[in-house]
Amino acid sequence: MLDSPDFTIAVRRTPQIAEDLRSRDASVDPIARRDLILLERARNGDLDAFNDLVVLYQDMLFALVARMVPDRDQASDCVQEAFFSAYRNMAAFRGGSVRSWISRIAINAAMDTQRLRKRRPAEPYPELEDDSWQPPADASADPVTTALETERHRALNRALAQVTDDQRAAIVLYDVEGYDYGEIASMTGVSLGTVKSRIHRGRLALRGLLADQMELFRG
Amino acid sequence: VADREPHASDRRPNGDMTQPTRRDDHASHDLLLIAAGADRDADDTTRAAADRQAAECAECSELSADLRSIASGLRELPRSIPVLASRDFRISPDQADRLLRWSGLRRLLRPFGAGSASSLRPLGTAFTTLGIAGLLFTVLLPGFLNVGSGGASPAAAPAAIGAGATEPPIDKTVLSSQPSAAGQAPGATSAPAEAATAAPASSTAFDAFNSARSAVPTAQTAPAPLVVEPPASPWSFVTVLSLALLGIGVALLLLRLVANRLSS
Numbered sequence: 274m275l276d277s278p279d280f281t282i283a284v285r286r287t288p289q290i291a292e293d294l295r296s297r298d299a300s301v302d303p304i305a306r307r308d309l310i311l312l313e314r315a316r317n318g319d320l321d322a323f324n325d326l327v328v329l330y331q332d333m334l335f336a337l338v339a340r341m342v343p344d345r346d347q348a349s350d351c352v353q354e355a356f357f358s359a360y361r362n363m364a365a366f367r368g369g370s371v372r373s374w375i376s377r378i379a380i381n382a383a384m385d386t387q388r389l390r391k392r393r394p395a396e397p398y399p400e401l402e403d404d405s406w407q408p409p410a411d412a413s414a415d416p417v418t419t420a421l422e423t424e425r426h427r428a429l430n431r432a433l434a435q436v437t438d439d440q441r442a443a444i445v446l447y448d449v450e451g452y453d454y455g456e457i458a459s460m461t462g463v464s465l466g467t468v469k470s471r472i473h474r475g476r477l478a479l480r481g482l483l484a485d486q487m488e489l490f491r492g
Numbered sequence: 493v494a495d496r497e498p499h500a501s502d503r504r505p506n507g508d509m510t511q512p513t514r515r516d517d518h519a520s521h522d523l524l525l526i527a528a529g530a531d532r533d534a535d536d537t538t539r540a541a542a543d544r545q546a547a548e549c550a551e552c553s554e555l556s557a558d559l560r561s562i563a564s565g566l567r568e569l570p571r572s573i574p575v576l577a578s579r580d581f582r583i584s585p586d587q588a589d590r591l592l593r594w595s596g597l598r599r600l601l602r603p604f605g606a607g608s609a610s611s612l613r614p615l616g617t618a619f620t621t622l623g624i625a626g627l628l629f630t631v632l633l634p635g636f637l638n639v640g641s642g643g644a645s646p647a648a649a650p651a652a653i654g655a656g657a658t659e660p661p662i663d664k665t666v667l668s669s670q671p672s673a674a675g676q677a678p679g680a681t682s683a684p685a686e687a688a689t690a691a692p693a694s695s696t697a698f699d700a701f702n703s704a705r706s707a708v709p710t711a712q713t714a715p716a717p718l719v720v721e722p723p724a725s726p727w728s729f730v731t732v733l734s735l736a737l738l739g740i741g742v743a744l745l746l747l748r749l750v751a752n753r754l755s756s
Contacts, residue, residue: 324582336573448566473527490561
């Protein structure tokens with residue numbers, strides 16, 4: 274039967290959607306490609322596709338924003354606002370990385386919140402003292418190593434909360450999120466030199482704040 | 493101590509006591525260079541200069557190592573934090589409808605929103621400031637000057653300034669009627685003075701005043717054409733220009749505000 278001349282293999286004839294606007298990287302990276310397809314469907318009126326993007330990126334955006342605004346509720350509000358803004362401005366998306374685009378919107382929302390509140394966190398984020406903020410430890414991990422790592426994270430978060438908003442944003446984007454200088458410059462709307470200066474000055478400030486806890490990092 | 497022999501001449505500190513530059517003076521070192529050198533994206537030149545400085549100064553070397561450790565610690569921070577279980581960021585159909593409302597106006601105003609037209613706000617502020625300054629200059633300032641010198645009320649001031657008058661209008665009218673009045677009743681304007689000086693000799697001061705009063709109406713009732721200048725319009729060129737600048741400035745600021753609201 275398989276060698277019958279009438280037997281045909283079903284092939285998908287519909288072309289892949291959302292290919293024309295993509296950069297070379299997006300067409301290579303499967304995650305970027307998936308994001309672009311979802312966004313294209315959302316732009317065509319598919320709300321579920323946009324909500325898929327929300328589910329995919331909400332934890333990442335929350336982590337990003339939570340390091341910039343004082344408390345968890347404010348961070349949640351910022352993330353919600355960022356998704357609203359992204360939905361409103363889907364038509365303005367001009368290709369590239371969806372992740373960078375959504376991150377930029379979230380950073381702007383966080384910076385706006387900070388500017389409006391006009392206050393710096395007097396205390397470190399209370400939520401960061403909570404162990405639930407730490408990633409689940411590997412079962413085979415050494416308890417001492419895990420405890421040290423947790424302590425290191427707490428110290429870093431506490432110190433990060435005390436540097437200026439601009440320095441904190443630049444450091445989080447560069448060191449934690451792994452963006453490069455150019456991406457951070459376009460996200461925050463400042464020059465490359467300003468980004469570098471904020472990162473370097475911020476790190477010096479962190480070192481000053483962590484001076485009596487440097488043993489945690491030297492080991 | 494007193495009986496100690498003084499230093500021999502060749503051992504006395506008689507040279508200039510200068511403070512030589514110490515290369516290991518950490519406070520004078522460029523710490524930003526060390527921070528830049530510890531960066532993962534530092535270029536070769538910066539890294540070489542930072543390494544050179546770190547090699548010459550123990551504290552710079554320690555700082556460089558600390559900065560690298562901090563950067564490494566930052567990279568280990570969790571990149572994803574689970575949101576509260578009670579919080580749902582997904583957008584409902586009702587919210588979607590509400591968010592897409594005014595989308596046409598939003599598209600229209602997008603070029604004036606944040607980042608796209610950053611010069612709009614300073615431009616609007618400048619126009620508004622110029623407009624307010626112009627209005628203050630043309631309306632309020634002359635009024636204050638006149639009040640200060642005991643002149644007309646602020647409302648009447650622009651008219652007086654516009655007409656170039658520094659005297660009350662009644663005086664102007666009198667002066668403008670003088671030539672014809674002088675022709676028919678010469679010396680009529682000087683009659684009060686003459687009467688006043690003659691009064692002590694002939695009559696009482698009251699009589700002199702009455703005779704002076706009767707002399708002035710004689711001159712004013714003469715059939716002479718009165719030249720009364722019309723009051724200048726308060727809407728001078730500068731005032732209109734100031735109002736226009738103020739309007740444009742406020743409009744630009746409002747445009748920017750609305751565009752920002754809609755695009756956020």
